[in-house]
Amino acid sequence: MNAPVTQESQDRYTVLDRPPWRLRDALLRWEVILVILLVLTVVVNSLVSDVFLDVYNLADATSNFSEMAIIALAMALLILVRDIDLSVAAIVALASMSIGYAAAAGWSPAMLFVVGIGVGLLCGAFNGALVTWFRLPSIVVTIGTMSLFRGLTQVILGDQALTKYPQPFLDLGQNYFIQMTETSVPWLFVPPVPLSFLIFLILAVVFGIVLHTTAVGRKLFAIGSNPIAARFSGIPVDRLRFFLFVLSGIMSGLAGALLTARLGSMRSNIAIGWELDIVTMVILGGVSIAGGVGSILGVFLAVLVLGLVRFGMSINNIPGQVVSVYIGALLIAVISIPRIFEKLRGWRAGR
């Protein structure tokens, strides 16, 4: 039946499901570039600092980017379908504030997570409704709701801080969820894992499976490549986009709960500026801002690269904003280098 397609059997009217596998294409894949970057980051950092490869240090480093990374998974899907959500950090703030008040009212840790996720869901549904019902550009809508959500937090909270949380809730954010377990073999052990990183790992697998192996995933790629053609093929474009905004809200609410548990206090400026960091993660992960191109593996690798670059520089006492210079430059360099090669090739071919 499924005989491999050879050069002979392939006449010009055969349409292949995918282009034939070639080593050059495989090596030039975005994910391969990211793996090389990741290896470079680890090697350079461990040469410069001897505390970089400490298991506990690395575990703590993951908790610094896991909350953002959880939102980045949903943001990747949104950017894939040509949308964007700049209100995520403001949703984190609103969810975190709701959690703070619920905690003050004596709610249980599980309920606090439900509150965070519920607030996120409502905010996401509001975004999605504006974007799909009124047919508005998502970048403008979410700049507006970003101001609105963050503004509501400021109105309600003023310059107060919420600092009273039940201890079991704080433990979830501040202790390792999986403890370090050593075996008799020195290099075989279970590393300590914070809850946020564990959730990120599980969600990354789920998102990867849904995006790359299910019909829904293929539909998202179809919307991103050509929304009009997707609509004419019977894909419920607006319903899926609405759902993605809700998903982005839910992830932001969840991240808000994890962040609040880790920090143990919140102010109205919590998670400020996160939206741009998250978009950076997604774009470095190879998701095209023009839509239709991207993979969860790429986003996962980009999250690790950015997280480890930041961590490596911070243990060498490089201030956060200088790290941002390198990350900004890295983003532009990684995106431009393939394009420069493309230009050069086109230029040479044109001669």
Place this chain on the structure above:
Amino acid sequence: MTALLKSRELILALILAIAVAAIGAYDSVFVQWQNISDMLTETSVLFMMALAQMVVILTRGIDLSVAANLALSGFVAALVSQYYPDVPLVLMIATGVAVGLLLGMINGGLIAILGIPPIVVTLGTLAVYRGMIIILAGGDQVNASEMGVEFQAFPKQAFLGLTTPIWIAIGVTILFWLFLNLTRTGRGFYAVGGNPVAARYCGISQGWQEFLAYSIAGAVSGLCGYLWVARYGVAYSEIASGYELTVIAACVIGGVSIGGGVGTVAGTVLGALFLGIVNTALPVLQISPFWQMAIAGAVILAAVVINARAERRPDKLILPEARRLGRTSRAMRRAGT
């Protein structure tokens, strides 16, 4: 008459006039000349930044790096004032503008030549430009006592009853109006954003228009960087943090379409004025300043919903004449000729 009533700028101006009158009736302090002058001085930077951002958005782009550019070029101008106090003031301002222009040209080059999406480029340069301040200064800031006296006095001087930032904003606004309405290059921004393919067939270079748009945004950010630093008397890495979104908000309220090709100088100026009035009115109405952001958000959402309804015309116009011609022919058709 109906066309005049449908004009978005006029409706926005009416809303603003009613709001000012209502707040003035509540407390006459609001409409006293001193308060209006303060408000305009405070908003002058936003006027110019929003106009420059409008040009970028007209070409279907976006520039998220303007606030970082403002901070960096303002910082460089402050450094010049600190270390070379004998340099004439004009040159210090020129330094700020030149640094801003250079940073804008970097954005423009990456976008126009390499074809990287504007949001990606300016997201990257946003981080780079802001971080450069830390690298330049090693984490220090330039305080009022370290800047030159003349350097700081200039934005506080008044001339014919208006402060210098207001005069500069008026001048820049007129230049933008002349440039966008009366020059071929200016109309080119509308052409490239309204229909890139048609613009290409008309011989308008998309790359050149984009490069120009980001360069203009950069130069204006540089000028505003000087005004900001000199007016508030401090230069460090966090000034105007998050201001890029306020600037975009002013454009959106003023009716600039994020899809490109739609936007007017008058609308954008009114959009910026709206935000300026909200900020000054809150203390007068004794409303907590914490409301500022929430109100701005609600206004942006309302504006974008209204604009989306108004924008459902089939045509986007490149030439102002074409609009008038279209109106006449439609009127003639309606009259049954």
